[in-house]
Amino acid sequence: MMKIIQKIGAKRIAVVLVLFVVAFLSINVFSKAASNPENHTKTIESLDEKKADVLKLTAASAAASAAIAAIPGDATTPVANKLADLTSYFMIILMVVFLEKYLVTLTGYAAFTILIPAACILLGIGICLNRTFFKMLAIKMAAFALVIFMIIPISMKASAIIEQTYDASVEMVMEEADEITNEIDENTDSEGNIIDKALSKIKDGAAGLLEKGEKVLNHFIEMIAVMLVTSCLIPIVVLLFMVWFVRILFGIQINLPQNMPKRVASNLPGHKNVSEKQ
Template identity: 40%
Template structure:
């Protein structure tokens, strides 16, 4: 999770730098792309928040399971030995299994997302490299354009049209690099959202479904247990 956190922070900083570089291109041709890249920061915040939440849940769920749920199930088991109420034994077993399941659900969900992350890690790192290369290319082209602008007054009038044409081509190339950068960022964001947000939720929902099917932890099951009491 620390590796994923570092990757997300690196991507977020790269998007900020790329957006800034695109926004400084002469004219407004690259502004829509720069704005789209800047808006990706929101998604990176969500991804980073989900990673931090998973880290917190690992500690909190384990604490709750072994401090409250499982000890309470043991207490119910002790009461069953004296009272001999079948409902207490059933509830103690269900609570113990429930505590163990929720304790292992979070680590398993993180492990599944890590397996997917490992297969896409090279692609995500390549995204950062491509974005940095495009940013450097844009900055070099902007530097060239600046030098051309400074020397423009000293140019002969016959070369004015040629100079304008070259500037237009350079701007078009920079915009194309910006489009490529946006595409790679979108792919990386989609992968990270699936890895950090979707997969853990799906795994937890699967565990919740298993608990509901096997141990009847729904409103009807609770009502039945209370009725037996």
């Protein structure tokens, strides 16, 4: 036993013991704190607010679609159908919001219960055996654990900056959708069709309602674009940025193929036609 200790070295054993303590604290202390929903109150509340907005917009678009479909004539049918199709996009956003809500605690559990202890074990092996491979693998695993743990909180803060600008827009879209829905509902019969006499009383008639419907549709599309950016695109961008930062931190160069610009240009629409003419 003493020969093994002398061979490994007292300092290395001390470092391994420290790593063992870190792994123990990571599993029993940091993991519980990171996976506790009470420690992510602001992030979860922000996701709940986003979920509520998505549900309201989904209901408003469905109601507006049904109301516009009741207008006589075929001119309003495309607008009504497009409003109905928006439900699928809202469902995608809603699923992403739910996924982010669950990942807030799951990533903390995975990082501090699995990845950090595994990194400590690999680093201890690398120190004892004096193997650089295990040391670098341990550092990369620990960095990856911190990346997945921080990605959602950072992306939520970045999204909040954009969402502050569009908070009023959500209410405006809701009011416009409710306005046109109520206006049409007040002038429909028991079967849901607009009464011809009532249609003449509505300002600008069917043409005015169609214009309002198109305006509401444009605002719904704008809100979907914003929500897709804040809910889906920003987390991906944050992940790519953090991965790039970790690679730069460890000195790993990112080399692109030599002919990458030409390859990208060759896939653009119209490139083949231009080359053929030349």
